[in-house]
Amino acid sequence: MLLGIAITHDLRHRDENDIDASGLSVFEERTSRIIKNLPYIAIVGALIAAVASMKIFAGSEVSIFTLEKAYSAGVTPEQSQTLINQAALAEFMRGLGFVPLIATTALATGVYAVAGFTFVYAVGYLSPNPMVAAVLGAVVISAEVLLLRSIGKWLGRYPSVRNASDNIRNAMNMLMEVALLVGSIFAAIKMAGYTGFSIAVAIYFLNESLGRPVQKMAAPVVAVMITGILLNVLYWLGLFVPA
Numbered sequence: 011m012l013l014g015i016a017i018t019h020d021l022r023h024r025d026e027n028d029i030d031a032s033g034l035s036v037f038e039e040r041t042s043r044i045i046k047n048l049p050y051i052a053i054v055g056a057l058i059a060a061v062a063s064m065k066i067f068a069g070s071e072v073s074i075f076t077l078e079k080a081y082s083a084g085v086t087p088e089q090s091q092t093l094i095n096q097a098a099l100a101e102f103m104r105g106l107g108f109v110p111l112i113a114t115t116a117l118a119t120g121v122y123a124v125a126g127f128t129f130v131y132a133v134g135y136l137s138p139n140p141m142v143a144a145v146l147g148a149v150v151i152s153a154e155v156l157l158l159r160s161i162g163k164w165l166g167r168y169p170s171v172r173n174a175s176d177n178i179r180n181a182m183n184m185l186m187e188v189a190l191l192v193g194s195i196f197a198a199i200k201m202a203g204y205t206g207f208s209i210a211v212a213i214y215f216l217n218e219s220l221g222r223p224v225q226k227m228a229a230p231v232v233a234v235m236i237t238g239i240l241l242n243v244l245y246w247l248g249l250f251v252p253a
């Protein structure tokens with residue numbers, strides 16, 4: 011739906027021949043960089059698909075619980091295969107939903123995601139053995155990389171799609187930052203109540219005031235780790251007694 015809204019917006023606010031040439035050239039340059047590393051990407055895709063077919067690896071949260079049921083004891087082969095098919099379909103649909111985000115990220119940075127569009131997970135689940143999975147995984151992820159140039163040219167015509175993907179990516183990063191901050195604060199409170207809270211917050215804001223020598227996403231975790239060390243030192247010195 012978001013993709014359709016973005017395309018409709020661009021079609022309404024520009025002429026038919028108005029194409030972002032600078033965006034196309036940037037995408038072409040970044041795509042060429044990715045294609046140069048295609049052999050390594052193919053190897054990674056082959057390994058991911060092979061491991062997924064060995065029933066010891068799940069791709070994402072949409073398939074992990076279904077696969078856990080499929081691989082558990084007491085499940086008949088027919089039931090197991092049905093659950094595996096469901097997991098593969100869910101993984102495939104998830105991959106389709108993230109194609110614009112993953113593609114624009116790769117085209118904007120020149121770095122391809124480890125699992126590509128994540129279709130290699132579904133390939134691994136459905137493959138009869140690791141050898142077949144490895145071959146199919148390499149083929150699928152290679153096809154994804156080779157299609158990036160066409161995807162880049164298409165996205166170059168619709169800047170709103172790129173902007174929407176950037177906003178989604180930024181929102182995901184902000185969500186992770188907030189989640190880590192809240193989780194770290196609760197961990198500090200669990201360790202030493204308001205004393206732990208005060209120390210962790212002081213360390214976090216010290217990092218902010220110093221210009222973030224530790225990046226924002228990692229700062230809360232580092233702060234709570236340092237808090238734990240300081241609390242142990244204070245306890246050893248007799249200056250802190252746990253409640």
